[in-house]
Amino acid sequence: MRERILSEIEVIKKLTASNLNDVEEIRIKYLGKKGLLNDMFAEFKNVPKEDKKEIGLLLNDLKTLAEGTIETLKESLESSDEQKGDKDDLTKPSNLFSLGSRHPLSMVRNEIIDIFSRVGYVVAEGPEIEDDWHVFSALNFPPEHPARDMQDTFFVENREDNNHAILRTHTSSVQVRTMASQKPPIRIIAPGRVFRNEAISARAHCIFHQIEGLYIDKGVSFADLKQSLLYFAKEMFGENTQIRLRPSYFPFTEPSAEVDVSCNLCGGEGCNICKGTGWLEIMGCGMVDPNVLEASGIDSKVYSGFAFGMGIERITMLKYNVKDLRLYFENDMRFLKQFTSVL
C-alpha cells in the first residue's frame, strides 16, 4: 500500500486542468464517495499493526495534498477567467455598492417636522442633560409630584439649591427655554431624545424620542389647537383620518387632553391594533397653563397658547405596524433594511 500511496502523490503533484470540468473529474476520482481515497481508507483496516502509523500518516498526506491541489487548480482557473472577462468587456457594470438608508425613527421625525413647518413652525432644540427648573418647576409640577422621583427620573447630579441636574424626561423643557429667550408670537416644534427610568419591554424603553409643539400668540384658542391637530393627523395618516380629544391632566396645560386618531388599519371598525375601539392614542396636548407663561415672563393676560407632545416611537409603530419597541435600538439589519428611504 505504501508504494501505491507514494505513486499517487507523484501523480497528484503533476496534475493540470484546462477547465472547471477537469477539476471536477479530478475531485470525483480522488475525493468522491467511491473515490480513491475512500477505497484506501477502507483498505487501511487490513494494514498490519506495525505499519499502521506510517501508512496512516502517508494516507493523510495524500488526502491533504489532493484537497489542496483541487482548490488551487480551481482558484487559478477562476482568476484567469475573471481577468479575461475584464479585458474583453469594458462595458460590464462595476460592482454594486449598497446605499445606507435612514432609520425609521428619523424618517418619521423628518416627516412630522415637514408637516408642521408647512404651517409656519420652526425647529427648536434644547439640552438632554437638563435641570429641575426646565423639566419640572417652570412647568408647574408641584414639589411632591411623583415624576420628580428617582423611580421615574435619572439624576445626574444633586445640587444644593434643589435645581438638580437630570436627564430630561420630556421635550417640554424646550418650551421653557424657548419662552425664556423669545418673545411671542412663538411657533416651535422640538424633536429630541428623552429618558425615563423604565424597565425595557416591547412597549417601554428608558430612552425614546418625542416631538413637542408650542404656539403662543394673542388670542390662541382651543379651537386653533384642535384644528392644528386635525391638519397634522390627516397629513400623517391620510385624508380620511378623524381625531377625538379625551379630557386628561398635565401640570403645564389647562385644559388638557389626550388625542386619538381613527385607526387607519380598520378605518374605525375595530381591529386588534386598536383593540377593537377604532381609535389609537397618539399624543397629549392642552392650552398652556397661565402659571407656565408667567414663570417664563410672558404676560398671560395678553397671550395664550397651546402645546402638544407625542412619542416618535409610538407614531412609527402605528405607521409601520412595528410590534416591539426594542427593534428600533438593536440595529438588526433585517429590520432596518425594510425602510429604504434615504431622505
Ligand code: PHE
Ligand atoms: N410632555 C408630555 C408627556 O411627556 C406630553 C405633552 C406635551 C402634553 C405638551 C401636553 C402638552 O407626556
